[in-house]
Each structure stands twice: as structure tokens, then as C-alpha cells.
Amino acid sequence: MADPYVIEGRTGPWELVIGLEVHAQVISQSKLFSGAATVFGGEPNSQVSLVDAAMPGMLPVLNGECVAQAVRTGLALGAKINRWSRFDRKNYFYADLPQGYQISQYQHPVVGEGALEIETEEGARTTVGIERIHLEQDAGKSIHDLSPTSSYVDLNRSGVALMEIVSKPDMRSPAEAGAYVAALRAIVRAIGSCDGNMQEGSMRADVNVSVRKAGAPFGTRCEIKNVNSIRFIQQAIVAEATRQIAILEEGGSIAQETRLFDPDRGETRSLRSKEDAHDYRYFPEPDLLPLELSEDFIEACRASLPELPAARRARYEAELGLSPYLAGVLTADVDQSNWFEALLADSAKRQDKPAKDVAEKAANWMTGELFGALNRLGLEIGESPVSPAQGAELLALVADGTLSGPLAKQVFEIMLETREDPGAIAEARGLKQVSDTGALEAAIVEVMAANADKVADYRGGKDKLFGFFVGQVMKASGGKANPAVVNELLKKALG
Numbered sequence: 285m286a287d288p289y290v291i292e293g294r295t296g297p298w299e300l301v302i303g304l305e306v307h308a309q310v311i312s313q314s315k316l317f318s319g320a321a322t323v324f325g326g327e328p329n330s331q332v333s334l335v336d337a338a339m340p341g342m343l344p345v346l347n348g349e350c351v352a353q354a355v356r357t358g359l360a361l362g363a364k365i366n367r368w369s370r371f372d373r374k375n376y377f378y379a380d381l382p383q384g385y386q387i388s389q390y391q392h393p394v395v396g397e398g399a400l401e402i403e404t405e406e407g408a409r410t411t412v413g414i415e416r417i418h419l420e421q422d423a424g425k426s427i428h429d430l431s432p433t434s435s436y437v438d439l440n441r442s443g444v445a446l447m448e449i450v451s452k453p454d455m456r457s458p459a460e461a462g463a464y465v466a467a468l469r470a471i472v473r474a475i476g477s478c479d480g481n482m483q484e485g486s487m488r489a490d491v492n493v494s495v496r497k498a499g500a501p502f503g504t505r506c507e508i509k510n511v512n513s514i515r516f517i518q519q520a521i522v523a524e525a526t527r528q529i530a531i532l533e534e535g536g537s538i539a540q541e542t543r544l545f546d547p548d549r550g551e552t553r554s555l556r557s558k559e560d561a562h563d564y565r566y567f568p569e570p571d572l573l574p575l576e577l578s579e580d581f582i583e584a585c586r587a588s589l590p591e592l593p594a595a596r597r598a599r600y601e602a603e604l605g606l607s608p609y610l611a612g613v614l615t616a617d618v619d620q621s622n623w624f625e626a627l628l629a630d631s632a633k634r635q636d637k638p639a640k641d642v643a644e645k646a647a648n649w650m651t652g653e654l655f656g657a658l659n660r661l662g663l664e665i666g667e668s669p670v671s672p673a674q675g676a677e678l679l680a681l682v683a684d685g686t687l688s689g690p691l692a693k694q695v696f697e698i699m700l701e702t703r704e705d706p707g708a709i710a711e712a713r714g715l716k717q718v719s720d721t722g723a724l725e726a727a728i729v730e731v732m733a734a735n736a737d738k739v740a741d742y743r744g745g746k747d748k749l750f751g752f753f754v755g756q757v758m759k760a761s762g763g764k765a766n767p768a769v770v771n772e773l774l775k776k777a778l779g
């Protein structure tokens with residue numbers, strides 16, 4: 285086992301205790317309690333029903349699709365689904381909350397305890413407990429930078445369904461917190477319950493951090509609100525733990541409070557303390573009945589789940605013989621694994637081989653060449669200029685000897701630019717590997733005639749010169765000669 289992660293203080297090592305509350309925006313056509321659309325990027329206030337605007341007398345109607353998404357997420361996390369749950373009113377005043385309260389699930393969430401297996405980048409495995417998942421409505425958005433004197437309010441997001449996925453305080457390092465969020469993101473994306481887009485805010489985390497000496501009980505936690513990238517989550521954890529350690533080592537104590545992370549300064553700062561924390565005056569939402577789920581509904585949710593990332597990874601290792609590393613990379617994101625499977629199916633067909641015989645080459649090419657290029661171009665897999673079919677054609681051209689490794693790289697660069705098929709590119713630009721013995725024999729004769737002295741030296745025992753002749757023939761062919769064929773022909777000619 286790896287050494288536990290600690291931060292060294294003046295008084296020695298400190299351990300970290302971390303729990304995350306992840307807010308994940310539910311994928312659904314319409315909002316949690318209204319029929320208004322949820323798509324991102326609409327004109328401000330163009331997707332607001334009378335319910336979302338909290339007009340007097342409007343009543344919420346629960347969207348079954350949002351409930352199904354929360355239940356599917358719970359099932360994917362192996363969690364207990366509560367057949368009976370309830371919505372509560374969480375009262376607070378804010379300009380972007382026209383109702384004056386948020387409808388949420390407080391004491392009786394729809395999903396109970398579950399667990400998520402995680403693996404850090406260093407390969408350390410551990411299990412993080414899930415405390416619960418509850419459904420709640422999002423608030424609108426205040427915009428403060430459009431005018432020097434006024435704030436604007438956009439209610440498009442008002443009423444959109446969120447799942448709050450609460451972990452147990454089971455993480456002990458920034459690496460584990462990062463792995464947890466990545467694993468959660470992979471799952472919700474795979475089952476289609478959230479798009480996991482942290483930049484657009486469809487997934488964001490409240491990060492709870494405390495510190496303690498080894499073996500001591502948990503310390504007092506602080507909660508860092510609304511952190512929206514894995515890197516920032518990890519930076520915020522270290523900054524907050526370091527702050528707490530300094531206070532404790534001075535003899536002070538930690539006040540439980542809500543803080544914000546400032547990535548530019550790399551520090552957290554206080555937003556509000558426990559004492560002036562809101563008293564939300566929760567009470568059962570009188571406009572909604574408790575939510576009762578039938579066994580059939582839960583079973584239909586279960587039946588709708590696709591293969592989960594962990595199962596997919598295990599299958600890649602067992603059935604395709606991929607290394608744990610490659611299997612892990614390819615199943616880290618559902619769009620990537622779908623792309624890989626399209627590439628694999630087409631490769632197997634073109635090369636007329638079982639998938640497992642072409643899997644490793646396909647996986648290496650995709651994670652090496654393709655990911656490298658996408659990275660360079662700043663593109664997601666869904667925006668790849670090269671399609672899985674074109675990738676499979678390229679791999680088939682290498683497999684049948686039409687293209688050498690270096691020629692394939694050249695052709696690939698042209699594919700990225702022109703989006704043309706590799707076969708057509710190789711044909712039109714004369715990039716095919718020359719395996720034709722006639723043409724190569726002629727080149728060999730020329731090279732030998734031009735280097736008669738070296739031929740004599742070689743025949744006299746200077747074996748090392750063989751490489752020289754291979755190089756000359758390759759050069760004469762413009763780098764297109766098939767090296768295996770050149771080797772064979774040269775041995776005969778010089779022998």
C-alpha cells in the first residue's frame with residue numbers, strides 16, 4: 285500500500301478528511317416542476333414558465349423523467365432506492381430565486397446509501413461511500429457585469445433539476461477526490477443522466493475539508509462552495525487544509541464555515557460562518573404529494589441502464605486482452621469508448637480478424653496518435669476530424685503492408701487537415717509503401733554499382749555495412765520501400 289497522503293506541519297504530519305457534495309444537472313427535456321425547456325445557451329428569460337417565474341397561484345408538477353434519472357444514477361452507484369421520499373421547502377431570499385424558496389429533498393431523499401470504487405492515477409484503489417442523492421431545483425442566475433448600475437436576472441436555469449450526490453467523508457487525498465469526481469462523471473455521462481460538463485456548470489462540487497492527526501477523531505470541517513473543475517477541487521483541498529493546519533498549530537480552533545476558493549490567489553476565503561448561516565426553515569412542500577415509487581418503475585430504470593464504465597473496463601481487459609492502463613483510458617469517457625468500439629468493429633471487419641486480435645493496435649493508435657492530435661488541436665473526441673471508419677481504414681492499410689509506420693503518420697496528418705480517406709490520400713500522393721520486388725531490385729543494383737568498394741568490404745567481412753545498404757535503398761525509394769522486403773532482397777544480392 286502507498287504511504288497515506290499527509291501535509292507536514294510544524295508539529296509533524298496531518299491527515300486530510302474530505303467529503304464532496306456534487307451538484308449534477310439532470311438531462312431532461314423540461315424542468316423539474318414545469319414544462320419549460322432546459323437547453324443551455326438560450327436567450328435570457330426565453331425558457332421560463334409561469335411556474336419558474338413563481339407567478340401567484342402556479343402549482344409545481346413533478347417531472348417523472350427527472351425522477352427516473354435520479355433513480356438510474358442511484359442504481360448505477362449501487363445505492364438504495366427509497367420507495368417513499370418527500371420534497372421540502374428550503375426558504376431563503378435571493379434576487380435570482382423568485383419563489384423565495386427552493387423545492388428540495390431534505391430529510392427523505394429519493395436515493396440512500398451506495399458506494400463508488402475509485403482508482404487514483406497512481407493505481408491506488410479505494411471505495412468511497414455515497415450518503416444520499418436528492419433532487420432539487422436550481423435557481424436563476426444574477427448577472428452583475430452587463431451594467432455599471434444594475435444587476436440583471438436570467439431565469440432560464442430557474443427550476444432546472446439538479447441531483448445532489450453527497451459522499452461520505454471517505455476521501456483522504458486530493459488524488460482520491462479527483463478520482464472520485466472523474467469516476468462519478470464517467471458514470472453519469474455513460475448513463476446519460478448528466479452531461480458532466482464542468483465548464484458550463486452542469487457539474488460542480490461543494491468540497492468539505494477537515495484535518496486531523498493520525499488516529500484522532502474527525503476535526504471540524506469547512507465547506508468550499510461551487511468548485512467547477514477537478515484541478516480546482518484539488519487545489520482548494522490543499523489550500524484549505526494548509527490554512528486549517530496553520531490555525532491549529534497556533535493553538536486556535538477551526539470555525540465551521542462556508543468558504544470560496546479563489547484560483548487566482550490559490551486560497552480560500554470566508555463566505556459565511558455557521559453562526560450567521562441561513563436558517564432555512566425547512567418544511568414539507570405543501571403543493572406536492574410525497575413521491576412513491578413502484579417496484580416496476582425502479583425495475584424499468586434498472587433495465588434502461590447501459591454497460592457501466594467499470595464493467596466495460598473489465599470486459600476490455602478480459603475479452604480484448606487490453607492492459608489495465610489502456611482499458612482504463614478508453615473507458616474514462618463514454619464518447620471515447622463508443623468511438624473505440626466503432627473503430628474496433630470496423631478494424632476487425634476490414635482485416636477479417638477477431639476483435640481481440642486487432643484490439644491492441646487499435647487502442648494504441650487511438651490513445652497515442654489520435655488523442656495526441658486531438659490534444660494538439662484542442663478538440664473533443666466528438667469533434668474528431670477523423671472518423672472511426674477512416675481510422676480503421678488507416679490501420680488496415682498498415683496491417684496489409686500498403687503503408688509503413690512512418691508513411692501512416694504522414695497520411696494521418698493529411699487526414700486531419702483534409703478529412704479525406706487514407707486510401708485515397710496514399711493513392712493520390714504516391715505515399716504507398718513499395719513492396720514490389722522488381723522496383724526494389726533495380727534500386728539495389730544501382731546502389732551496389734555506385735558503392736562497389738563498400739560491396740567488396742562487406743563481402744570481405746564488414747557485416748556492419750549492411751545497415752548502410754538498407755539506408756541507401758530506402759533513400760533511393762524516397763522512404764517508401766518496405767524495409768522487410770529490402771532486407772530480404774539485399775541479403776540475397778550481397779550474399
Ligand code: ADP
Pocket residue numbers: 301302303304305450451452453454492493494502503504505507
Ligand atoms: P451540509 O448540508 O451541512 O453541507 P451535508 O450532509 O449535505 O451537510 O454534507 C456534509 C458533507 O460533508 C458530506 O459530503 C460529508 O461527507 C462531509 N463531511 C462530514 N463531516 C466531515 C469532516 N469532519 N471532514 C470533512 N468532510 C466531512
Ligand code: MG
Pocket residue numbers: 305490507
Ligand atoms: Mg453542504
